[in-house]
Amino acid sequence: MKDLNDLLTIAQEAADIGAKFMTTSAPGAVRAKGDRDYVTELDVKIQHEIQDHLRRATPDIDFLGEEEGGGSIDESTEYVWALDPIDGTSNFTHGIPLCATSLALVHRGEPVVGVIVAPFLNLRYHATKGGGAYCNDKPIHASETTDLNRAIVSIGDYATGEGAAEKNRRRFAVTQALAENVERVRMFGAASLDLAWVAEGRTDACVILSNKPWDMAAGALLSKESGAALTDSTGKKYCFSTTSITATTPSISAEVTKLTKNL
Secondary structure, eight states: OOOHHHHHHHHHHHHHHHHHHHHHSOOOOEEEEETTEEEEHHHHHHHHHHHHHHHHHOTTSEEEESSSOBOOOSTTOOEEEEEEEEETHHHHHTTOSOOEEEEEEEETTEEEEEEEEEGGGTEEEEEETTSOEEETTEEOOOOOOOOGGGOEEEEOOOOOSTTHHHHHHHHHHHHHHHHTTSSEEEOOSOHHHHHHHHHHTSSSEEEESOOOHHHHHHHHHHHHHTTOEEEOTTSOBOOTTSSOEEEEOGGGHHHHHHHHTTO
8 A cells, every 4th residue: 555645646646637628618518417416428537537647556455435325435445545536527518617526545545645736816725633734734733712702604505305304404504504603604505615615714514414525534634634624514523424515613513513413
């Protein structure tokens, strides 16, 4: 097994493939994966190109992608790459620049390498376990906000597809609780950026009421390495088996959890 710095270089090269395609190619045909959930030809092409790159560079490491599946992740999985080729596909297809390629290497349920590249924003994030978090090669840290009413908090997308109405009842309740207590609530439409911006201190917290490894793994590592507190919406320690993820600057973690845990 290569060391983490070598694996980080491989991950950065792979994520840059996605960034290049996003900035030079049209989305192509768009097809529905479910109710108001779409995938483009470019999502699939980027995933195939990155998977090929990773297979050549790390043939012994399994792969899990959002499009067309692949491997799996749990606490017993040795090593697996987790990729979202275009996180924020809806944003991308509408010309909204809040989209990114998100790639992580996960070892026994814990991300150890993470890379997020948002090409239209000229932002490149990376982190390794124990090595800190970086944006455009400069160290980043979670914010030092101590007052909840001065906090900018982002929330994950509202649900679509089967069971959306029931899922959204909780999302609406969380939105209302936050809106009544924080400075502003934002919805960016890309979970990787929700987490990266908590890590960078652009925002003070994010609450995402879903948990897919290709969306969360890289951003979760960035948040942790930046000093952010990482839990689920009930305050329990975050892992891939939880149904949600909350990242906050540590000083407001308990207050955010108090607002969301019983909703």
